[in-house]
Amino acid sequence: MANKLSNQDRKELDKFTKFLVFKAAQIIVQSRLGEKVSTQCKPQTTGTDWFNLAVPDLSDVLDETKKAFNGELSLPVCVEISLHTVDGDKMVLECWYVGIIPRFFQQRDSSIRIMPTVYNRMGILLKSLVSVTRVTPAYKLSRRQGSDSYVICYRMYVDEPQLHNLGDGVKHVRVGQICTPIGTLQLSLAYRTKMTISPTQTGRDNTIILKSDHFNTNLSPRHTRYNKIEENISLSDTMKIGAFADTKKSMVEPELIIPNIQFSKLFSEKLSPPSVVVENEVKSTLKEDASDHQNGNSQSDKRTPTITMMSTNDDFIMVELKTPFASVNANSELSMFYQEWQAAPPLKTFNEVPTLAEQDLAKQLETFESDMQTYDDVLKSLCSQSPNNN
Amino acid sequence: MNARSQTFELTMEGRQVDEAVASIFHTVLFHRSLGKFFYTAEGSYSVGTVGYTDVDCDFIDLTYVCCTSNLLDQTIKKEISGFSEMLRGNEGTGMGQISLEFFQKKPSRWLFQPECIPWEVWTIRLELITLNTEDERQVCREKVGELLTDKILYITEVMNRHDYLPKMPNQSELELIFDTSYQDVQPYLFKMHYSISGPSTGTSVGSTMKKLIRETLAL
Numbered sequence: 001m002a003n004k005l006s007n008q009d010r011k012e013l014d015k016f017t018k019f020l021v022f023k024a025a026q027i028i029v030q031s032r033l034g035e036k037v038s039t040q041c042k043p044q045t046t047g048t049d050w051f052n053l054a055v056p057d058l059s060d061v062l063d064e065t066k067k068a069f070n071g072e073l074s075l076p077v078c079v080e081i082s083l084h085t086v087d088g089d090k091m092v093l094e095c096w097y098v099g100i101i102p103r104f105f106q107q108r109d110s111s112i113r114i115m116p117t118v119y120n121r122m123g124i125l126l127k128s129l130v131s132v133t134r135v136t137p138a139y140k141l142s143r144r145q146g147s148d149s150y151v152i153c154y155r156m157y158v159d160e161p162q163l164h165n166l167g168d169g170v171k172h173v174r175v176g177q178i179c180t181p182i183g184t185l186q187l188s189l190a191y192r193t194k195m196t197i198s199p200t201q202t203g204r205d206n207t208i209i210l211k212s213d214h215f216n217t218n219l220s221p222r223h224t225r226y227n228k229i230e231e232n233i234s235l236s237d238t239m240k241i242g243a244f245a246d247t248k249k250s251m252v253e254p255e256l257i258i259p260n261i262q263f264s265k266l267f268s269e270k271l272s273p274p275s276v277v278v279e280n281e282v283k284s285t286l287k288e289d290a291s292d293h294q295n296g297n298s299q300s301d302k303r304t305p306t307i308t309m310m311s312t313n314d315d316f317i318m319v320e321l322k323t324p325f326a327s328v329n330a331n332s333e334l335s336m337f338y339q340e341w342q343a344a345p346p347l348k349t350f351n352e353v354p355t356l357a358e359q360d361l362a363k364q365l366e367t368f369e370s371d372m373q374t375y376d377d378v379l380k381s382l383c384s385q386s387p388n389n390n
Numbered sequence: 391m392n393a394r395s396q397t398f399e400l401t402m403e404g405r406q407v408d409e410a411v412a413s414i415f416h417t418v419l420f421h422r423s424l425g426k427f428f429y430t431a432e433g434s435y436s437v438g439t440v441g442y443t444d445v446d447c448d449f450i451d452l453t454y455v456c457c458t459s460n461l462l463d464q465t466i467k468k469e470i471s472g473f474s475e476m477l478r479g480n481e482g483t484g485m486g487q488i489s490l491e492f493f494q495k496k497p498s499r500w501l502f503q504p505e506c507i508p509w510e511v512w513t514i515r516l517e518l519i520t521l522n523t524e525d526e527r528q529v530c531r532e533k534v535g536e537l538l539t540d541k542i543l544y545i546t547e548v549m550n551r552h553d554y555l556p557k558m559p560n561q562s563e564l565e566l567i568f569d570t571s572y573q574d575v576q577p578y579l580f581k582m583h584y585s586i587s588g589p590s591t592g593t594s595v596g597s598t599m600k601k602l603i604r605e606t607l608a609l
Contacts, residue, residue: 036443036453037443038444039441039442039443040441041425041439041440042425042439043426043428044436044438045436045437045438049439052437052438052440053440054441124421124549124550125550127420127421127442128421128550130420130455131417131421131455131546132542132546134453134455134542135452135539135543140451174547175546175550176547176549176550
């Protein structure tokens with residue numbers, strides 16, 4: 001228990017913890033230098049070989065660690081690894097931190113040889129740290145670093161880990177923990193998983209110059225579809241101008257503009273269900289536009305002046321109602337009904353009516369004139385039969 | 391006593407087998423090896439320092455760490471390549487398993503051989519696949535690297551649970567716990583065994599159980 005910990009033990013424990021942090025910092029930083037590490041086994045442990053693990057001390061790292069502590073060991077302590085590009089962009093890759101959770105209840109495996117046990121476990125923890133530092137994404141990045149692309153840097157601070165620098169999708173790994181008489185010592189890691197440098201993080205203006213009207217919603221097919229009733233759409237309106245295109249050339253030459261509104265609408269509505277070709281006539285699959293019916297009729301009248309009854313069969317715009325939640329069956333019923341109604345056979349009489357061109361008008365007039373007497377007679381007889389006339 | 395048992399199941403190309411098995415077993419042995427013990431006087435000893443070396447894999451996107459000990463590396467490599475050759479050989483089904491078993495010896499009694507009691511077993515079950523394109527190989531190279539990363543993280547987690555470890559012995563009993571045949575490191579006593587096609591239970595554990603039962607009945 002904590003209160004049973006002798007001064008001597010307490011001193012020793014603090015010393016162990018301090019060297020654990022020092023060696024952990026060395027292991028982490030050395031693993032990010034971009035070189036393979038190989039240290040030799042030693043039969044005799046010397047003064048700096050803590051925890052029976054051959055971790056050489058780099059003086060720079062040692063100084064930084066001492067500076068972070070400012071003379072006195074305090075936890076939690078963090079080692080932050082970041083990537084710096086030659087362009088001056090920075091990205092924090094990972095944050096290793098050592099913390100202590102104070103203990104409030106009695107440790108289960110309290111034994112007389114507590115200090116050797118803690119010491120050995122610290123050794124195992126550092127071995128785990130050596131293994132884990134080689135398998136995180138930052139290790140691969142650090143091996144590929146170079147002065148012409150990017151370099152890996154480290155920073156040490158005594159504070160709670162600042163994990164907000166690691167972006168979305170941070171992964172946490174607990175390297176290990178050791179129960180000590182003063183609490184549970186934990187060595188953990190949080191690392192970045194999304195490796196893209198976002199432009200907003202950079203201080204430099206390297207944004208792409210975009211034409212401000214390139215993404216004009218008025219020109220998008222979606223917009224034209226919903227607003228086609230009130231807008232008179234022509235082919236030129238639906239053409240998108242490239243982001244860097246010369247605006248002068250964007251105007252379509254007049255003879256290229258198809259004057260027929262109907263066809264230009266078909267152009268603009270590539271997103272609508274595909275048009276169905278029946279008997280070489282385009283049956284538009286337009287939906288809610290009522291004006292289409294009238295337009296279609298008037299057009300067809302001009303084109304086929306002869307058989308007016310038959311012409312409806314071909315020229316009437318087929319309306320396919322695509323109701324959002326209706327079953328396919330209901331839709332086909334409607335069109336079947338429509339087809340049936342439309343396909344009603346025309347009277348034969350009208351079929352046999354000869355056209356004006358085919359009829360000899362002069363002959364007809366002659367016939368009518370020659371029959372004038374007959375008509376007069378009929379009229380006379382009618383008049384004579386009337387009682388009022390007398 | 392029951393031995394702790396950990397089993398990993400992996401699928402990979404034949405040429406990745408040696409490196410994959412080595413990465414797992416070396417990571418385990420790195421944690422299960424101490425510096426050499428030097429006894430100064432009865433009951434007092436000093437422990438040497440363990441060095442470590444980074445190893446880059448050729449066929450997997452992975453770097454792992456092992457003890458800096460050529461002899462230990464050779465021992466491991468020899469066993470693994472025996473397994474790998476058998477697994478990749480024509481008579482094999484492309485399936486097999488290899489185990490790394492830590493054990494301690496029971497002091498030998500008169501005329502009897504010392505008994506080996508396993509306390510931790512790490513088993514890798516492998517299934518081989520054949521890839522035809524370079525693209526597939528590249529994907530597999532990364533995929534196996536990711537899988538092994540997870541396994542290495544898991545190994546470190548297990549190592550830091552501080553489960554049972556044999557007690558530090560006296561000088562006279564050192565060889566019942568540790569393998570003292572290496573000049574630079576002192577791993578816990580271990581052995582490796584492998585089998586091809588079809589899973590099988592750890593033979594050593596099985597035979598120990600049989601022995602235990604036999605002994606119990608004899609009493």
